[in-house]
Amino acid sequence: MPRQVDHARRRRQIAEAVWRLAGRGGLEEVTLRQVAAEADVSVRLVQYYFGTRDDLLLGALEIINADAGERARERVEAQGPGLREIVRAVLLELLPLDEERRARHVVYAAYFVRFLADAGLRAAIQDDPDALETMVAALLADVTESPGDEAAFLVAAAGGLQGQILLGHRTEADAVRLIDRQLDRVFRV
DSSP states (O other): OOOOOOHHHHHHHHHHHHHHHHHHHOSTTOOHHHHHHHHTSOHHHHHHHHOSHHHHHHHHHHHHHHHHHHHHHHHHHTTOSOHHHHHHHHHHTTSOOSHHHHHHHHHHHHHHHHHHHOHHHHHHHHTOOOHHHHHHHHHHTTTOSOHHHHHHHHHHHHHHHHHHHHTTSSOHHHHHHHHHHHHHHHTTO
16 A cells, blocks of 8 residues: 655655755755755655745745744734734744744745845745735724834834844844834824
């Protein structure tokens, strides 16, 4: 009887290898062969599941984004019904406040550099609407006259704080304090 293969699990195994490589040294030098070795599979299997190197990088990014979205939903739901607390939970997902988020944001930083250097890959994500900013704007619609501007500022600020934490220029507690201060301003606390 033939073995049953869990294709989603296999794709995840390969994607996690990409993330480990990206976290250790960026994506610039990552090859299909390195990913296969890291995942303990054949290059042919990596190609079967993802195709080209660019498809592999984009596919691994889609998986990590789906994971991040699920974890964010769980944390937001744990916050309770307060609108300010929900917006705060969303913004805190952008900060490397624990080992899981730190590892994810290091991978995102590697992708950021790769997208800067590769116009073809950048074009693949260019048309994606900024769902996070749109969601925050919707949450702020009844709180401020300019929900889109406030959402853009808050998301950009959290993104900037992310880099500062990763580089050790700002502590996690300091970044959370700054987010809270901006939310106090928006919610006029």
